[in-house]
Amino acid sequence: MRIFLSLTVVLLIVTWGFGLMGGTDVLNAQAPFYDSKYPLFATLKDRGPLIDDPGCFVTFCWMHYWGDFRWYLEGKAEHYSSTGVPLSVTLSLSIKCVHPIFRYTLCSSSAAFSGLGQVSGSISCYPAGDAAECYKSCLCSN
Amino acid sequence: MKRTLLEMIIVVLFGTLVISSVVTGVFDEPKPGMFQTMGRPVRLMDLPDTMLIVPPLHNVKVGKITLNDQDFYLVLGQDGSGRDVITFDCNNNLNLTDDSSGNLLLSYEGRIVKLITNALVRYGTDVFPYYICILWNTENGSVVYFGLTRREGTLVVEGEVFHAAIAETDSDGVYNKENILLMVDLNRNGRFEEHEVSPRILQISGRFYEVDEVAKNGSSVVLRETEDKILTPVLGEKLIIPELSLTDMEGKPVDLGSDEWKLLYFEPLHRERSERTLTLLKELSQIKGFQRIVFLALPEEGCCQDSENTFFEQLKKIKGLQVVTLNMERALSVMEKLSLISPETFMIISPENKLIYRTPVAIITDQLIWKAVAVPLENPKMFLGSF
Numbered sequence: 001m002r003i004f005l006s007l008t009v010v011l012l013i014v015t016w017g018f019g020l021m022g023g024t025d026v027l028n029a030q031a032p033f034y035d036s037k038y039p040l041f042a043t044l045k046d047r048g049p050l051i052d053d054p055g056c057f058v059t060f061c062w063m064h065y066w067g068d069f070r071w072y073l074e075g076k077a078e079h080y081s082s083t084g085v086p087l088s089v090t091l092s093l094s095i096k097c098v099h100p101i102f103r104y105t106l107c108s109s110s111a112a113f114s115g116l117g118q119v120s121g122s123i124s125c126y127p128a129g130d131a132a133e134c135y136k137s138c139l140c141s142n
Numbered sequence: 143m144k145r146t147l148l149e150m151i152i153v154v155l156f157g158t159l160v161i162s163s164v165v166t167g168v169f170d171e172p173k174p175g176m177f178q179t180m181g182r183p184v185r186l187m188d189l190p191d192t193m194l195i196v197p198p199l200h201n202v203k204v205g206k207i208t209l210n211d212q213d214f215y216l217v218l219g220q221d222g223s224g225r226d227v228i229t230f231d232c233n234n235n236l237n238l239t240d241d242s243s244g245n246l247l248l249s250y251e252g253r254i255v256k257l258i259t260n261a262l263v264r265y266g267t268d269v270f271p272y273y274i275c276i277l278w279n280t281e282n283g284s285v286v287y288f289g290l291t292r293r294e295g296t297l298v299v300e301g302e303v304f305h306a307a308i309a310e311t312d313s314d315g316v317y318n319k320e321n322i323l324l325m326v327d328l329n330r331n332g333r334f335e336e337h338e339v340s341p342r343i344l345q346i347s348g349r350f351y352e353v354d355e356v357a358k359n360g361s362s363v364v365l366r367e368t369e370d371k372i373l374t375p376v377l378g379e380k381l382i383i384p385e386l387s388l389t390d391m392e393g394k395p396v397d398l399g400s401d402e403w404k405l406l407y408f409e410p411l412h413r414e415r416s417e418r419t420l421t422l423l424k425e426l427s428q429i430k431g432f433q434r435i436v437f438l439a440l441p442e443e444g445c446c447q448d449s450e451n452t453f454f455e456q457l458k459k460i461k462g463l464q465v466v467t468l469n470m471e472r473a474l475s476v477m478e479k480l481s482l483i484s485p486e487t488f489m490i491i492s493p494e495n496k497l498i499y500r501t502p503v504a505i506i507t508d509q510l511i512w513k514a515v516a517v518p519l520e521n522p523k524m525f526l527g528s529f
Binding site: 061067068069070099100101102103104105106107126127128129131132133135136 | 474
C-alpha cells in the first residue's frame with residue numbers, strides 16, 4: 001500500500017512537470033511574463049526579465065552634402081520587444097563640420113527625437129561647403 | 143664685486159634665453175580673404191528694435207550681427223525688380239543707405255544670396271574693418287554669416303623677419319589664442335603652404351612655438367617655445383615625430399619613428415568607402431618595400447557596428463598591417479599632432495624618417511573665400527609604381 005501511494009505521488013509530480021514544459025514554450029511566444037500557475041517554477045521565471053527587451057537599434061544613419069553650404073544627417077532608430085510590442089525610443093543626432101585641414105569648427109547641430117517603436121529625424125549643419133569634413137553621431141536610448 | 147658681476151652675467155644669460163624662446167608678430171590693416179570660418183546664425187525680426195534708415199525694399203526683414211560686442215544691422219528684401227538683396231550697415235550709423243562702398247560683392251548661388259562686406263569694428267580708440275560673408279537661404283529664410291578677415295604683417299624669429307598673417311576662426315570679431323589661424327611664409331616663396339598655417343603650434347627653424355598671447359584686435363601676437371610637437375610635413379625633410387603612445391588593435395605599440403620604410407594611412411571610416419579601403423590596404427601589403435604599414439582608422443560613431451567588426455576582422459588577416467582605431471576624442475589630438483588630413487592621408491616615411499610622400503594639399507587664394515583641399519589618391523598604383 002505504501003509503495004502504491006509513493007508511486008502515485010511520483011506520477012502526479014511528473015505529470016505536473018510535463019504540463020509546465022508546455023507552458024514554458026507558450027511563455028516564449030505570447031504568454032504573460034508572470035505566470036503563477038505552476039508555483040514550483042514561478043521562482044525560476046522571476047529571475048528572467050519582466051519584458052523580453054532586446055534594446056534599441058539605430059537602423060539608419062546617413063550624412064550627405066545637400067548643396068548650398070548645407071550638410072544633412074538623417075537617422076532612424078527602432079525599439080520593439082521580442083514580441084513586437086513598440087517601446088519608447090529616443091534618437092539623438094549630432095553633426096559637426098570642421099575645416100578639413102585646420103580643424104576649427106564651421107558649424108554644429110544636434111537634436112533628439114522621441115517616439116514609440118520607430119522614430120526618425122534629420123538635422124542640418126549650415127554653413128559648411130562641400131570640402132568640409134563632417135562627423136556624425138546617431139545614438140539611441142530606451 | 144665679483145659676486146655682482148656673476149649676478150649680472152646670470153641675469154643677461156637668463157634674459158637671452160627667455161628672449162630667444164619668444165617670437166613676436168605685428169599685423170597691419172585687415173584685408174578681405176580667408177578660409178571659411180565658423181558660421182553664426184542671424185536672428186531675423188519683422189521690425190527693427192531701433193530707428194533705422196533703410197533703402198526702399200519689399201518684404202523687409204531685419205537682422206543683427208554682433209562683432210566685438212557691437213551690433214551691426216542688416217536688411218533683407220526685394221528691390222523694385224523683385225531681386226533679393228542684402229544691405230549691411232558697415233559704418234554702424236543706423237543708416238543702411240550710405241554703405242555701398244563697404245559692400246564688396248553681392249552674388250547668387252542657387253538659392254543662396256551671398257554678400258561679402260565689412261563692419262567697422264571699434265577696439266578701444268581704434269577702428270578696423272572686419273570682413274564678413276552673409277549667406278541668405280531664400281528657400282527657408284535662414285541667414286548666417288562668417289568672418290573672412292586676415293591681418294597681414296611680419297613675424298620676427300631671432301632677428302629673421304618672415305611675412306605672416308593672422309585670422310580669427312569663430313567669427314565674433316575678437317582675436318584670442320583659442321580661435322585663430324596663424325600663417326607664416328617660412329620658405330619665403332610668397333604664399334602660405336599647408337605646413338605654414340596652424341591654429342596653435344608652428345615649427346620655425348627647427349624649434350616649436352605655441353601661440354601665447356594675441357591682441358584682441360589681432361594687431362600683435364606672442365609665441366613661446368614649447369615642448370609640444372606637431373609633425374611638420376615638408377617633403378624631403380627629416381620629420382620630428384611627436385610622441386603619441388599609439389597601440390594597435392592587438393595592444394602592440396606602434397612606432398612611427400622606427401628605422402624602416404613606413405607607410406601611414408589615415409581614413410575616417412564611412413560604410414560606403416570601407417570596401418575601397420580594404421582593397422587598398424591589401425594592395426599595399428603586397429609591396430615588399432614597406433616594412434611597416436600603419437592604418438589609423440576613425441570609426442563611425444553610433445553606426446554600423448556589425449559591419450565595422452567584420453571590416454576589422456578582415457583587416458587583421460592582412461600581413462604586416464598594424465591597425466589603430468581612434469575614438470573621436472582622441473582622433474582630433476592625433477590628427478593635429480600628425481598633421482593628418484581628411485578624408486584621407488598617405489605618408490611614406492624613409493628609415494631616416496625623411497618624408498618621401500604625403501597626400502598633397504592645395505591652398506587656393508584667388509577668391510575671397512580661400513580653399514584648402516586635400517588631393518586624394520585616386521589610383522594608388524600610380525605612385526606605388528614609381529616607388
